Amino acid sequence: MxxxxxxxxxxxxxxxxxxxxxxxxxxxxxxxxxxxxxxxxxxxxxxxxxxxxxxxxxxxxxxxxxxxxxxxxVAKLRLRDKVLNAIPWRGDEWVLDVGCGHGLMLIGAAKRLRRGSAIGIDLWQQEDQAGNSPEATWRNVEAEDVTDRVELRNGDARELPFADNTFDVVLSSWALHNIYDRAERATALREIVRVLKPGGRLAIIDIRHTGEYAQILQEHKMLNLIRSRPNFLFVIPTFTLTATKP
Ligand SMILES: C[S@@+](CC[C@H](N)C(=O)[O-])C[C@H]1O[C@@H](n2cnc3c(N)ncnc32)[C@H](O)[C@@H]1O
The missing domain is CATH 1.10.287 (Helix Hairpins)
Structure with missing residues (x-):
């Protein structure tokens, strides 16, 4: 198209x-x-x-x-590009964006694919992002000309509707802190690790709880775990966590 x-x-x-x-x-x-x-x-x-x-x-x-x-x-788009540029893309990856909202990471990833597929799941909560809806995200997918590589699904990070070991890359930006219960955030992280393929890469960007996420990812034996230095794009610090599934 x-x-x-x-x-x-x-x-x-x-x-x-x-x-x-x-x-x-x-x-x-x-x-x-x-x-x-x-x-x-x-x-x-x-x-x-x-x-x-x-x-x-x-x-x-x-x-x-x-x-x-x-x-x-402005600043989110710059950080998105920095995080995605650090991933060594082959171009045929299966990518999941958890809490994709308007598709910031999802579309950025899709632009780096030639044959793969990028799936975004979300609950489309209005209080988390203005005008949040699958229709608004799809308009962005069309505007960025990646309709052949993107799929949107309704879904909850705490119960990902995918089989184990499905994705080469799982991304999530400014989404998981919207799960207010600690145990439920841990469930979401367990789900993210579950759907990643062995050797698959994870990048989580968030404003809160990233120390807690790092601890949980360590418990799941994730490799190459790095928590970035803070970025103050929303005044309160944003951290990026990257890791690889063993
Ligand atoms: C602040 S927005 C960020 C959206 C997008 N990732 C970005 O960076 O622009 C947070 C998103 O997380 C979604 N969200 C919150 N809790 C969720 C959950 N449990 N499962 C899936 N998505 C969720 C919201 O609906 C919203 O779209």
């Missing part, structure tokens, strides 16, 4: 958090303006001391919101 002229849209992560940051930021600036006006005109002279803290708070929240948008729109 010919590529569409549409540009892919990989979504904004944690949209409600971003909105909250912008609203609190704007509120801070509005209150700072009110405090300045009331003190400047002599109506409430005591409010002068509030101007600077309110201004600082408002700007801090606005900057944090802006960094999160930049992280979703």
């Amino acid at each position: 010919a590529p569409t002229n549409r540009k892919p849209n990989y979504g904004i992560d944690a949209p409600k958090v971003v909105l909250r940051f912008f609203l609190i930021g704007i509120g801070g600036l509005l209150f700072a303006s009110c405090a300045w006006l009331t003190s400047h005109n002599g109506w409430l002279p005591g409010t002068r001391s509030l101007v600077r803290p309110l201004l600082t708070m408002g700007l801090a929240f606005l900057v944090q919101g802006a960094v999160m948008v930049w992280g979703s729109k």
Whole structure:
């Protein structure tokens, strides 16, 4: 199929958090303006001391919101390319992206395949990514011209609908921390290891629990386990874990 002229849209992560940051930021600036006006005109002279803290708070929240948008729109794509470029692709791999959302890793991997297949599974949770749906992801697949190599499935990381030893590469970005229970995160990691082929490669990018993931992967005897240095693209540190199944 010919590529569409549409540009892919990989979504904004944690949209409600971003909105909250912008609203609190704007509120801070509005209150700072009110405090300045009331003190400047002599109506409430005591409010002068509030101007600077309110201004600082408002700007801090606005900057944090802006960094999160930049992280979703720009920095994530750079990190995606760095992580995928570190994998020695043959071009015929079977790839799984767990919690693929709008297809950031999935499509990046599919572009490195000539004959293989890239499957994305997700629960398509709206609170985790704005406008999350298989239809939105498929539009990106079309825009990036990889429809012949990509498949989307509804599925839960804690119960992967695939046989043991299916995939050459399993990827997951900013998804597993959305499983709030520790034991259930461990189940998801066990599932990921289960569906990887021996010799298969794993790359997990996440903002939380990566130390815990590393420990669990060690318990599963994963080889070449590396936890990257932190990347502050969402202000809070993101780490990348890579490993190989024995
Ligand atoms: C912040 S988004 C990241 C999406 C994509 N990986 C990316 O980097 O742009 C997190 C994704 O994980 C999905 N997700 C959360 N819990 C999941 C689970 N238990 N199984 C599968 N997907 C899940 C959400 O629906 C969402 O699409």
